[in-house]
Amino acid sequence: MAVVEVQVWPVGTDHASVSSYIARCYRLAEQAPGVAAQLTPTATILEGDLDRVWEVVRQMHAAPFEQGADRVVTTVTIDDRQDKAESMEAMVSAVMEEVHRPEP
Numbered sequence: 628m629a630v631v632e633v634q635v636w637p638v639g640t641d642h643a644s645v646s647s648y649i650a651r652c653y654r655l656a657e658q659a660p661g662v663a664a665q666l667t668p669t670a671t672i673l674e675g676d677l678d679r680v681w682e683v684v685r686q687m688h689a690a691p692f693e694q695g696a697d698r699v700v701t702t703v704t705i706d707d708r709q710d711k712a713e714s715m716e717a718m719v720s721a722v723m724e725e726v727h728r729p730e731p
């Protein structure tokens with residue numbers, strides 16, 4: 628299972644705020660079967676089968692064009708671990724355990 632960070636930046640819009648564009652992208656991710664989505668202040672995190680996640684990324688990239696953006700810059704970071712299945716929650720939990728572990 629892959630954990631993928633996606634940043635979609637509409638460029639060439641009529642105003643500085645991009646929240647309506649991001650909301651549409653997130654809605655696509657949230658409604659995608661077999662894909663978990665988590666919105667953060669600067670990106671959307673997707674979790675699922677990489678082929679399915681790529682479909683969602685393509686939809687998210689296309690969405691701002693459908694809303695009138697002249698240009699879209701999309702950045703994707705993939706964490707695809709093959710030796711074991713790992714979820715977003717498990718990854719965060721592992722770090723938090725280290726944070727709360729007393730230092731030697």
